[in-house]
Amino acid sequence: xxxxxxxxxxxxxxxxxxxxxxxxxxxxxxxxxxxxxxxxxxxxxxxxxxxxxxxxxxxxxxxxxxxxxxxxxxxxxxxxxxxxxxxxxxxxxxxxxxxxxxxxxxxxxxxxxxxxxxxxxxxxxxxxxxxxxxxxxxxxxxxxxxxxxxxxxxxxxxxxxxxxxxxxxxxxxxxxxxxxxxxxxxxxxxxxxxxxxxxxxxxxxxxxxxxxxxxxxxxxxxxxxxxxxxxxxxxxxxxxxxxxxxxxxxxxxxxxxxxxxxxxxxxxxxxxxxxxxxxxxxxxxxxxxxxxxxxxxxxxxxxxxxxxxxxxxxxxxxxxxxxxxxxxxxxxxxxx
Amino acid sequence: xxxxxxxxxxxxxxxxxxxxxxxxxxxxxxxxxxxxxxxxxxxxxxxxxxxxxxxxxxxxxxxxxxxxxxxxxxxxxxxxxxxxxxxxxxxxxxxxxxxxxxxxxxxxxxxxxxxxxxxxxxxxxxxxxxxxxxxxxxxxxxxxxxxxxxxxxxxxxxxxxxxxxxxxxxxxxxxxxxxxxxxxxxxxxxxxxxxxxxxxxxxxxxxxxxxxxxxxxxx
Numbered sequence: 001x002x003x004x005x006x007x008x009x010x011x012x013x014x015x016x017x018x019x020x021x022x023x024x025x026x027x028x029x030x031x032x033x034x035x036x037x038x039x040x041x042x043x044x045x046x047x048x049x050x051x052x053x054x055x056x057x058x059x060x061x062x063x064x065x066x067x068x069x070x071x072x073x074x075x076x077x078x079x080x081x082x083x084x085x086x087x088x089x090x091x092x093x094x095x096x097x098x099x100x101x102x103x104x105x106x107x108x109x110x111x112x113x114x115x116x117x118x119x120x121x122x123x124x125x126x127x128x129x130x131x132x133x134x135x136x137x138x139x140x141x142x143x144x145x146x147x148x149x150x151x152x153x154x155x156x157x158x159x160x161x162x163x164x165x166x167x168x169x170x171x172x173x174x175x176x177x178x179x180x181x182x183x184x185x186x187x188x189x190x191x192x193x194x195x196x197x198x199x200x201x202x203x204x205x206x207x208x209x210x211x212x213x214x215x216x217x218x219x220x221x222x223x224x225x226x227x228x229x230x231x232x233x234x235x236x237x238x239x240x241x242x243x244x245x246x247x248x249x250x251x252x253x254x255x256x257x258x259x260x261x262x263x264x265x266x267x268x269x270x271x272x273x274x275x276x277x278x279x280x281x282x283x284x285x286x287x288x289x290x291x292x293x294x295x296x297x298x299x300x301x302x303x304x305x306x307x308x309x310x311x312x313x314x315x316x317x318x319x320x321x322x323x324x325x326x327x328x329x330x331x332x333x334x335x336x
Numbered sequence: 337x338x339x340x341x342x343x344x345x346x347x348x349x350x351x352x353x354x355x356x357x358x359x360x361x362x363x364x365x366x367x368x369x370x371x372x373x374x375x376x377x378x379x380x381x382x383x384x385x386x387x388x389x390x391x392x393x394x395x396x397x398x399x400x401x402x403x404x405x406x407x408x409x410x411x412x413x414x415x416x417x418x419x420x421x422x423x424x425x426x427x428x429x430x431x432x433x434x435x436x437x438x439x440x441x442x443x444x445x446x447x448x449x450x451x452x453x454x455x456x457x458x459x460x461x462x463x464x465x466x467x468x469x470x471x472x473x474x475x476x477x478x479x480x481x482x483x484x485x486x487x488x489x490x491x492x493x494x495x496x497x498x499x500x501x502x503x504x505x506x507x508x509x510x511x512x513x514x515x516x517x518x519x520x521x522x523x524x525x526x527x528x529x530x531x532x533x534x535x536x537x538x539x540x541x542x543x544x545x546x547x548x549x550x551x552x553x554x555x
Contacts, residue, residue: 052463081465092456096478106464108474153464163463 373446
């Protein structure tokens, strides 16, 4: 488990003092995929670098598995870093070494003998599906393949924690999906904790269990990905969502001049598959028109969110929210 | 002009002398300049072993040696050259000033090659728990190899030119020959032959160097 306590990072220049991080506290559980999202300059890059102390906080503590990282000496810190894998946006592979030797590199640093290095390299290269490319040089591979090498290298020393610094930001959409699937597989099969930073809500939606939204060096919102997606509280979260096509406010235009009660219905899990709306509409004798909606998947959980206008007899309309809630649908009345 | 009068034996000896001067100077230049360049890089601002006093002192010495004209350096260094090489004449006498002039030049080239490397490589090394020695020896130097080889070739060519100048203090070699026969005795034919040989030497170095760099780059 990772505990971040009141992390601050300030840069003092003669002109002014700037806060890259202004008091960040977070808890990340063992085995989860935790996403940190924010715009460029929000501080996410500084934050992830504090988990292996590539950047030292000006103030605050980092505790990982009961070990206070911020209190370690140089030599202990280097040993600790060998137990944390890191994957980079631009891969940061050694262009002068083959794929195999890139993967062996951290093992060599850890003092493993050559035969064991090669065995382990073969294992992780098989895991990321690059066994056939072991003798190639990084520049002979595509971006996605290079990132797989980066992931293999990060996994070589059997870390408990994997840090992904914008790991898919330099890749095309299709390759991004395959790298994200690989990360989810690794998380499941190896029980590895993954912390990733990204500026894309799609990345968060495809892989993360929990998410924190960072803005101006502070965590403005955090929680289960489903909750944050269905009920974003902070304006930054809302605008990040609307940029990835999940606009929570689009119904307003449609609802202009519409009669009846407006409801936002959120449902998650298997209930999404039941013909609930048509049932209640029949049973209560109300008419529903859909003003906005999205149905999809967040990681493995199907979810949906609809904004509907309800028309019908006043009594029936009033009963509708309760009936929907009984069926596991969250219901929220909206006002124009 | 009569090329029939040229003493080819003398030319042959002078060519060997120039090769010896350039070769040994290059060897010592790399031995001294490579570590110097690495230290310059590592102690410079925002690098692994950032150390402003060390960087500024080294940088100052390098700049001084680079700004003294080689001909002056050659003369100023005579007492020191006697101490190190036992003589200030001939091939041995030319090597210390050649190294003193080329090593700082080469060190700067190495510093720049290292600075041009993607900083992501150093960051990845740190993240994997490498110390600075491991980062330099196992990652940065192999990554910089192409650039360093190119720097060696540039330095070697500069040394061929400088070694010709050492003829002024009796340094031997092709430059000496050109000066004594070509200039002082008006034997233009000797002058032309030495210049042609120097041009061929530089050409060969460049072609060989380019091939080596291309081969390293193919990886």
